[in-house]
Amino acid sequence: MTIDLSLLETAATKWDEAAKKFEAVQKVYDSQVKSVGLDGSWSGVSLLVARPDMQKTGEQFTAAPKEARAIASVLRDAHTQFVELRGKVKSAVADAVKAGMKVSDDGRASYDFSKVSEQEAFSIKHDPDLHSTELSWTRYIEAAVQAVDDADQGVKLALKAAAQDPDLFDGVVNGFNGKAEGDIEKVEGKEAKELASKVKSGEKLSDKEMAEFQRLFRDNEHNKEFSQTFLASLGPNDTIELNLKLNDLAKGDDKKDFRALQEGVATSLATATKSPSDPFYQKWREGLRKAGAKDFDGGTVPLYGYQSFVELMTHGKNYGKQFLTDVGNDIIALEKSDKYGTGRWTMWQGLGLAPHKNIATDPLDGLLGIMSKQPNVATSFLDPGADGKNDHLKYLLKDRDWPKVATPSNISVHTSDFPDTRVGFGAALEAAATGNLPGADHTLGYHTEAESRVMHDTIKILDEGRKGADIPDNLRGNLGRMLVDYTPETHEILSGTGPYMDKDGVWHDGAGDKNGHMSVPKESLTRIMRGVAEDGKAFGEMYEAEKYYAAGTLSATDFRDPNNRAAAIEGASHVFGFYDGISSDIARDKKDHAVSWANHAQTAEFVVTGSMQAAASALKGQPTGFITDAVYRILYAGAYDWKEDQIAQANAAAAQQTEYHFTTGQKQVNHMVAGWAQTNGYGVDSGLSRHLVGSGQERYDSARTEALIYLD
Known part of the structure; x- marks a missing residue:
C-alpha cells in the first residue's frame, strides 16, 4: 500500500x-x-x-x-x-x-x-x-x-x-x-486461448493452469482487448467445441471450476461484442453463422452449433443490444431459409436415442429468455415498429412451427411440445410489453409507444380468427402479468370509458417516453383474457389488479357529483361483469375442474409497490388507479373476500348440470361502493348508500352477457 x-x-x-x-x-x-x-x-x-x-x-x-x-x-x-x-x-x-x-x-x-x-x-x-x-x-x-x-x-x-x-x-x-x-491484456488473451485449446483437446489442466485460466477471466471480465484477442484466436467453431467440452467436464468435484470457466467465456463474449463497428464483430458474426448451422455430433441425434452457443450465453449477462438482435435475426433467417426449418431443433428420444444434455434444445427460445433480462432489447426485437416492418412478433406468435419432442416407435413417430416450449419467448414478451423484468413488481402503466405496440399486436395476432382463447400453456402466466400491467387500459376498454378506448391502435398521450397507450376491441380483449384465465392464478392476479384500479377510479371521482358518481360505479360494474362472464365460461367448460381452478385463483397476489404510491402522490387527483390511502380506505371499509366467494361459486357450479353464472364481480363492486360511501361520511344503512349499492347492476348484467356472447 x-x-x-x-x-x-x-x-x-x-x-x-x-x-x-x-x-x-x-x-x-x-x-x-x-x-x-x-x-x-x-x-x-x-x-x-x-x-x-x-x-x-x-x-x-x-x-x-x-x-x-x-x-x-x-x-x-x-x-x-x-x-x-x-x-x-x-x-x-x-x-x-x-x-x-x-x-x-x-x-x-x-x-x-x-x-x-x-x-x-x-x-x-x-x-x-x-x-x-x-x-x-x-x-x-x-x-x-x-x-x-x-x-x-x-x-x-x-x-x-x-x-x-x-x-x-x-x-x-x-x-x-x-x-x-506491449498490451498486457492481449498477452493474457493469447494465454487464455492456449489454455482453452488444451481443454478442448481433452488435455487435463494442472491445478496451477486451472487457477491461471480462472484468473485471466476474473482479471479481464470487462476488457475488450483481452476478450477480442481470446475469441478471435479461438473462433466461433472452437468456442462452441470448448463449451461442449466444458459441459462434459462440469460434474463431480470439478463442476464449480468448469462452470467458472463457462462464465468467463460467456462474459468475454459479452464484452467482445459490445461494439458492432469493430472489425472483430462482423468477422465473428460471419463465423458464427456457419458454426451455428453445423452439426457438431455427426451421429444419430444431431447437435447444432447454435444450441450449444446459446447455452453458453446463459452463463453470461449484459450482452450488447445489437449482438443479441443479430444472433436472433441469424437464427430466424436459418429457420426460414433452411429445408429443415425448425425441425433441426427436434429433440429425439426413445429407441436408444437420448437428447444432448446441457444445451438449449430450442436456441431461439433460449436466446429470447436471455433477452428478457434486458427489457429494452426484448422490446426492440419484438416491436413491429410504427411501419409494421418487423415481423418477429408475428413469426413467433403465429407463423413459427415450434420444435417438437419426437419419439419414434416401430410403427410411427409421436411428436409433442417441449415441456418448456415458449418459456423464453413468454419471458421476452412480458419484458417487451411492460419494459420491466418478467415477474418484477413495478408501477402499473407508464409504457413507451414501442411497448404498447408489442401489447396491442400480441392481442390482435393471438385473436386472429377469434382464437384468442386458445393460448399456449406456457404463455398464459406472462400474458396475465402483461394484462395486469395494462390494467389502466383494459379497465377503460371494458368499461367503455375514457376518450381513447374506441380506438384500435397505439398512440402517445402527453410528454415523456412513458406515455404510450394501446386499445383493442372489447371482444378481442375478452377472448385473450379468457385464454389467460385457463391459468387460475393468472386470472386471480388480473382480478386483484382490477379491484385496486376500480377502487382508484372511485377514490379519484368527486363523490358529491351524482353524474360522475354514477359513471364511476357503472364503469366498475361493467368491467367486473366481463370478469364474471369469463369465470362463468370457465365453469361451463370445466365443471369437473372448476374448484381446482378457483383454488389456483386464490393463490394470486397483487403486490403494492412503493413506486405505485409514489406515482399516486405525483398524480394526485387523477383517475390513474394507483394505490393511495383513499383506495385502502375504500377496500377496508367495504372488505370483501372475493376469493372465498369464487371457491364457493365454483363448488356450486361443479354440482349443477345446467349453466351457472358467477356473480362475484357485482358483489365486489357493491362492497367497494359501500366502502366509498362510508369514507365520504355515509353509513352502510343510509339511504344514499343503499341507493348506490347495486346501482350498476344493469351495466354489470349487460357486460356479463356481452362477454359470454364473445366467448360463444
Missing part, C-alpha cells in the same frame, strides 16, 4: 531510452559493418561464413528496440492499473471504517466497539448477524486486494512474454523478441 508506484513510470522511461540507443547502434552497425558485406568489396569464403552471422546480428538490432518499447508499454500499463486498483483497496477499507468497522493490517474487518457506547456495544455483540456482517466486509476488502494480485500476475505474464526468446533454434542465445506485445 505504501510502495512508490512512480518507479514503474521511471523504469518505462529508461526502457524507451534503451530502445533509442539500440536504434542508434543499429544505424552504426548497418553503415559500418553490415554494409561491408553488401557493397561488393568483400568476397570469398570468409564472406559466406560471416554473412549469416551479420544477418542474425542485424535482426537482433531490429528486434531489440521493439522488445524494449513493449516492456516500457507493459510497465506504463502496470502503473495505471496499480494506481487505480490501490485506490479501490483504500476505498474499500474506508467504506468498511465508515460502516463502523476497524480493519487489521491483513485486511480483516471487525466491529470497532470503541466508537459506540457500552449499551450499543452490548447490543451489537449479541446481534446474530454480527459475524456475517464482519465477514461480508472482510470479503469486500479481499476482493479489492485480489484484483491487485490478479493484475500483478498479468504484468508478470506480459513481461515474461515480452522478454522471451522467440526462436530457441535460430542459433541466437537469449535473443531479443521482435514480436513482443
Whole structure:
C-alpha cells in the first residue's frame, strides 16, 4: 500500500531510452559493418561464413528496440492499473471504517466497539448477524486486494512474454523478441486461448493452469482487448467445441471450476461484442453463422452449433443490444431459409436415442429468455415498429412451427411440445410489453409507444380468427402479468370509458417516453383474457389488479357529483361483469375442474409497490388507479373476500348440470361502493348508500352477457 508506484513510470522511461540507443547502434552497425558485406568489396569464403552471422546480428538490432518499447508499454500499463486498483483497496477499507468497522493490517474487518457506547456495544455483540456482517466486509476488502494480485500476475505474464526468446533454434542465445506485445491484456488473451485449446483437446489442466485460466477471466471480465484477442484466436467453431467440452467436464468435484470457466467465456463474449463497428464483430458474426448451422455430433441425434452457443450465453449477462438482435435475426433467417426449418431443433428420444444434455434444445427460445433480462432489447426485437416492418412478433406468435419432442416407435413417430416450449419467448414478451423484468413488481402503466405496440399486436395476432382463447400453456402466466400491467387500459376498454378506448391502435398521450397507450376491441380483449384465465392464478392476479384500479377510479371521482358518481360505479360494474362472464365460461367448460381452478385463483397476489404510491402522490387527483390511502380506505371499509366467494361459486357450479353464472364481480363492486360511501361520511344503512349499492347492476348484467356472447 505504501510502495512508490512512480518507479514503474521511471523504469518505462529508461526502457524507451534503451530502445533509442539500440536504434542508434543499429544505424552504426548497418553503415559500418553490415554494409561491408553488401557493397561488393568483400568476397570469398570468409564472406559466406560471416554473412549469416551479420544477418542474425542485424535482426537482433531490429528486434531489440521493439522488445524494449513493449516492456516500457507493459510497465506504463502496470502503473495505471496499480494506481487505480490501490485506490479501490483504500476505498474499500474506508467504506468498511465508515460502516463502523476497524480493519487489521491483513485486511480483516471487525466491529470497532470503541466508537459506540457500552449499551450499543452490548447490543451489537449479541446481534446474530454480527459475524456475517464482519465477514461480508472482510470479503469486500479481499476482493479489492485480489484484483491487485490478479493484475500483478498479468504484468508478470506480459513481461515474461515480452522478454522471451522467440526462436530457441535460430542459433541466437537469449535473443531479443521482435514480436513482443506491449498490451498486457492481449498477452493474457493469447494465454487464455492456449489454455482453452488444451481443454478442448481433452488435455487435463494442472491445478496451477486451472487457477491461471480462472484468473485471466476474473482479471479481464470487462476488457475488450483481452476478450477480442481470446475469441478471435479461438473462433466461433472452437468456442462452441470448448463449451461442449466444458459441459462434459462440469460434474463431480470439478463442476464449480468448469462452470467458472463457462462464465468467463460467456462474459468475454459479452464484452467482445459490445461494439458492432469493430472489425472483430462482423468477422465473428460471419463465423458464427456457419458454426451455428453445423452439426457438431455427426451421429444419430444431431447437435447444432447454435444450441450449444446459446447455452453458453446463459452463463453470461449484459450482452450488447445489437449482438443479441443479430444472433436472433441469424437464427430466424436459418429457420426460414433452411429445408429443415425448425425441425433441426427436434429433440429425439426413445429407441436408444437420448437428447444432448446441457444445451438449449430450442436456441431461439433460449436466446429470447436471455433477452428478457434486458427489457429494452426484448422490446426492440419484438416491436413491429410504427411501419409494421418487423415481423418477429408475428413469426413467433403465429407463423413459427415450434420444435417438437419426437419419439419414434416401430410403427410411427409421436411428436409433442417441449415441456418448456415458449418459456423464453413468454419471458421476452412480458419484458417487451411492460419494459420491466418478467415477474418484477413495478408501477402499473407508464409504457413507451414501442411497448404498447408489442401489447396491442400480441392481442390482435393471438385473436386472429377469434382464437384468442386458445393460448399456449406456457404463455398464459406472462400474458396475465402483461394484462395486469395494462390494467389502466383494459379497465377503460371494458368499461367503455375514457376518450381513447374506441380506438384500435397505439398512440402517445402527453410528454415523456412513458406515455404510450394501446386499445383493442372489447371482444378481442375478452377472448385473450379468457385464454389467460385457463391459468387460475393468472386470472386471480388480473382480478386483484382490477379491484385496486376500480377502487382508484372511485377514490379519484368527486363523490358529491351524482353524474360522475354514477359513471364511476357503472364503469366498475361493467368491467367486473366481463370478469364474471369469463369465470362463468370457465365453469361451463370445466365443471369437473372448476374448484381446482378457483383454488389456483386464490393463490394470486397483487403486490403494492412503493413506486405505485409514489406515482399516486405525483398524480394526485387523477383517475390513474394507483394505490393511495383513499383506495385502502375504500377496500377496508367495504372488505370483501372475493376469493372465498369464487371457491364457493365454483363448488356450486361443479354440482349443477345446467349453466351457472358467477356473480362475484357485482358483489365486489357493491362492497367497494359501500366502502366509498362510508369514507365520504355515509353509513352502510343510509339511504344514499343503499341507493348506490347495486346501482350498476344493469351495466354489470349487460357486460356479463356481452362477454359470454364473445366467448360463444
